[in-house]
């Protein structure tokens with residue numbers, strides 16, 4: 560990143576008396592640097608943040624978990640993640656709850672939101688459950704299509720229960736040397752069991768594949784067996800969240816180890832509208848345009864809707880004032896996306912406008928009135944009626 564030394568100096572000054580916002584922004588910057596593979600800069604920033612914590616100035620986490628119910632030491636800023644013995648590569652990233660302060664929870668449908676809230680409440684009150692001699696759900700598997708917000712959800716869960724997030728790094732864990740991957744997995748679990756934390760195993764299928772894969776030479780068996788032992792031991796000690804896009808690839812014994820298996824679906828119409836509203840801000844789109852976007856994005860993931868909203872905002876920025884048309888921007892975006900032919904609603908968007916108006920007018924979920932349609936297409940009601948008639952005659 561350009562001018563990083565200046566940013567670091569600014570942060571150093573701001574961290575002398577940090578507000579939660581400064582800590583949150585610093586956490587976001589750290590996550591972005593790690594995501595972009597800027598490891599050196601990420602390490603520098605992490606060290607700076609640790610210094611801030613060492614002097615006791617960091618804010619306490621928002622939620623205090625009933626920690627007495629959890630064994631293990633607290634992760635202090637001095638704690639380093641475990642490393643591969645041969646290469647020295649880190650096996651995990653550690654994120655303290657305040658680094659996730661500004662992370663936004665993904666939009667979830669109400670059923671899923673309810674289950675996740677219940678889960679967080681139980682994890683916050685482990686002591687109450689244990690007093691009843693009930694084993695709390697300490698293993699959770701999240702599965703679903705790419706881009707549905709699973710990783711984000713795990714981060715939010717970790718923040719909400721107020722524990723550091725220890726995320727396994729596949730690049731460090733997986734080794735081409737025989738036996739090293741299994742050894743690294745053991746080292747990771749030993750670390751996670753020593754400290755109070757949420758252990759996140761993202762892209763879990765990479766280490767938890769079925770053991771009878773004919774293309775594997777035995778190493779995967781060793782890895783999965785180690786993983787089974789580690790999961791069994793950990794289920795008495797701490798919280799683990801595993802995530803996969805390929806639940807069907809998971810070894811069945813591994814699958815059974817999880818108390819809770821949560822399918823994270825693509826968003827429904829109502830959730831899509833919430834996602835649209837979140838990502839089109841600060842653009843001033845009408846209610847009709849927003850509802851149209853939610854309708855158009857059926858079968859798309861939250862991540863894809865975010866990309867689409869960004870495309871619209873880009874177009875608005877480049878065509879200020881009356882030149883900007885959300886629908887034209889959408890058409891350009893649809894034309895540029897390689898799979899628009901597989902998506903019936905995108906085909907409708909790119910087809911004749913009369914047919915699109917008729918489709919919008921007859922969709923029960925969308926519930927567009929004649930007046931909505933007139934406003935949406937910037938036409939008067941008689942034009943809309945004429946379009947509808949024309950379309951009926953054609954079809």
Ligand SMILES: Nc1ncnc2c1ncn2[C@@H]1O[C@H](COP(=O)(O)OP(=O)(O)OP(=O)(O)O)[C@@H](O)[C@H]1O
Pocket residue numbers: 664665666667704705706707708709710711712803804826834860861862863865
């Ligand atoms: N339901 C949602 N609500 C709001 N934003 C979402 C939602 N789903 C995805 N996003 C956006 O997409 C980005 C990617 O989401 P995330 O990485 O959590 O998805 P994922 O399911 O883990 O994907 P993958 O399986 O590819 O790792 C998020 O940071 C967020 O900006």
Ligand SMILES: [Mg+2]
Pocket residue numbers: 709710711761802
């Ligand atoms: Mg993910």
